[in-house]
Amino acid sequence: MPDRIVPTVFLLAAFVAFAMHGCAKSRQDEDARQLLARVRTEFLHAWSNYERYAWGQDALRPLSKTGHDWYGQSLFMTPVDALDTLILMRFDAEAERARSLIVSDLSFDRDIYVKNFEITIRLLGGLLSSYQLTGDQRLLSLAEDLGNRLLPVFNSPTGLPYVYVNLRTGQTRDSVTNPAETGTLLLEFGTLSKLTGRPVFYEKAKRALVETFRRRSPLGLVGQSINVETGAWTNTDSHISGGIDSYYEYLWKCWVLFGDKDCRDMWAASIPAVNKYLADEIGGELWYGHADMQTGKRTKKTYGALDAFFPALLALSGDLERARRLQASSFKMWDLHGIEPEMLDCKTMRVVAGSYHLRPEIIESTYYLYHYTGDREYRRMGEKMFDDFVKYCRTDAGYAALADVISKQQLDEMQSFVLAETFKYFYLLFAPPETLKFDKVIFNTEAHPLSRMW
Numbered sequence: 489m490p491d492r493i494v495p496t497v498f499l500l501a502a503f504v505a506f507a508m509h510g511c512a513k514s515r516q517d518e519d520a521r522q523l524l525a526r527v528r529t530e531f532l533h534a535w536s537n538y539e540r541y542a543w544g545q546d547a548l549r550p551l552s553k554t555g556h557d558w559y560g561q562s563l564f565m566t567p568v569d570a571l572d573t574l575i576l577m578r579f580d581a582e583a584e585r586a587r588s589l590i591v592s593d594l595s596f597d598r599d600i601y602v603k604n605f606e607i608t609i610r611l612l613g614g615l616l617s618s619y620q621l622t623g624d625q626r627l628l629s630l631a632e633d634l635g636n637r638l639l640p641v642f643n644s645p646t647g648l649p650y651v652y653v654n655l656r657t658g659q660t661r662d663s664v665t666n667p668a669e670t671g672t673l674l675l676e677f678g679t680l681s682k683l684t685g686r687p688v689f690y691e692k693a694k695r696a697l698v699e700t701f702r703r704r705s706p707l708g709l710v711g712q713s714i715n716v717e718t719g720a721w722t723n724t725d726s727h728i729s730g731g732i733d734s735y736y737e738y739l740w741k742c743w744v745l746f747g748d749k750d751c752r753d754m755w756a757a758s759i760p761a762v763n764k765y766l767a768d769e770i771g772g773e774l775w776y777g778h779a780d781m782q783t784g785k786r787t788k789k790t791y792g793a794l795d796a797f798f799p800a801l802l803a804l805s806g807d808l809e810r811a812r813r814l815q816a817s818s819f820k821m822w823d824l825h826g827i828e829p830e831m832l833d834c835k836t837m838r839v840v841a842g843s844y845h846l847r848p849e850i851i852e853s854t855y856y857l858y859h860y861t862g863d864r865e866y867r868r869m870g871e872k873m874f875d876d877f878v879k880y881c882r883t884d885a886g887y888a889a890l891a892d893v894i895s896k897q898q899l900d901e902m903q904s905f906v907l908a909e910t911f912k913y914f915y916l917l918f919a920p921p922e923t924l925k926f927d928k929v930i931f932n933t934e935a936h937p938l939s940r941m942w
């Protein structure tokens with residue numbers, strides 16, 4: 489080949505490669521746009537049916553097309569939980585209706601015992617993030633009123649919160665709780681302190697987190713249940729599943745949101761034990777199971793829908809290698825029956841608990857991994873999961889949980905977190921990054937984005 493032609497050929501090849509890359513990229517962008525539009529439409533289907541059949545109640549029952557209240561009277565669980573998703577997806581009229589309902593009719597002056605953990609992550613978290621997105625002071629006033637009414641939960645001899653509190657009288661009940669319930673409060677209570685200038689919320693919730701951590705075993709693990717009056721563990725089963733999961737999540741996230749070095753140090757003292765005693769290598773795959781917190785003896789090799797939040801947390805804390813491996817296992821669990829079960833035996837791959845409650849955790853992790861790696865594989869996973877989710881869970885009046893992922897029999901249940909979390913994470917996975925700047929927020933465990941202002 490003559491000398492002059494060589495650079496021309498290279499230039500041409502480079503141009504073709506560039507153009508092909510450009511085409512592939514714009515095709516991917518187009519795919520993502522279409523998926524984003526589908527997610528938005530399906531979210532609206534779920535929300536509109538809530539409006540139609542359960543407006544003003546805590547949740548929609550999508551098969552019977554009725555409303556349901558957790559405590560016999562409504563605390564607007566679905567509108568408060570869904571409001572920031574409505575805002576992010578730019579459903580302006582729907583968001584306005586939800587916001588007016590909340591600010592005009594929501595009152596916490598109720599003679600009912602409520603579960604502190606659920607009310608904190610769904611209602612307090614929802615009010616705070618929606619306040620930050622809208623600047624509507626009435627949302628912050630509601631959050632502060634709620635925070636005041638929840639404070640008596642911490643009046644135990646240990647500072648660990650009771651499970652229930654009466655919103656009007658401040659009386660508390662139920663002293664056996666778990667690390668998720670004692671340790672998943674500081675993002676919300678701390679944010680409330682920062683926004684109101686009243687440190688009491690931060691101090692009480694932080695003490696509860698520290699008191700949980702202090703009671704870890706010499707191995708560095710925490711257990712499944714603890715008595716808030718004696719501080720003694722009543723069940724020493726250790727895992728990352730429901731009942732413990734978000735305790736670990738908040739250790740790391742409170743460091744990131746508030747720059748609280750104690751939280752960073754508690755995380756640093758905890759995560760090696762989790763990886764040492766709970767991680768399981770099974771046939772070349774990474775899973776997390778159960779062990780006794782005192783002896784480290786392995787007890788069960790089960791992993792489930794709730795555990796699937798862990799890749800997100802690993803990725804957020806910088807451990808991308810474990811995050812990717814565990815996400816691959818979570819997806820294998822999902823793909824086994826085309827929808828993930830609540831609990832799986834990861835050695836035998838047999839379903840141990842077959843229900844599916846429309847949980848968000850696996851989608852949350854897919855979103856985090858896509859954010860950190862840019863690997864399109866995660867969007868493909870998300871697309872497959874979204875297709876399955878629509879195929880098996882859509883009803884003519886919203887989305888229904890499944891009683892069994894093998895038979896796909898539906899349940900009359902659509903929890904508020906479906907709108908707060910599941911749809912939000914699907915949406916963010918396919919949305920352009922500027923929709924919500926990942927590094928400017930920390931999501932509470934109910935997917936409410938809290939601004940990183942401090």
Ligand code: DMJ
Nearest residue numbers: 734847848849905933934
């Ligand atoms: C949500 O309420 C929260 O994500 C909580 O941390 C765990 N359970 C549900 C969703 O599965």
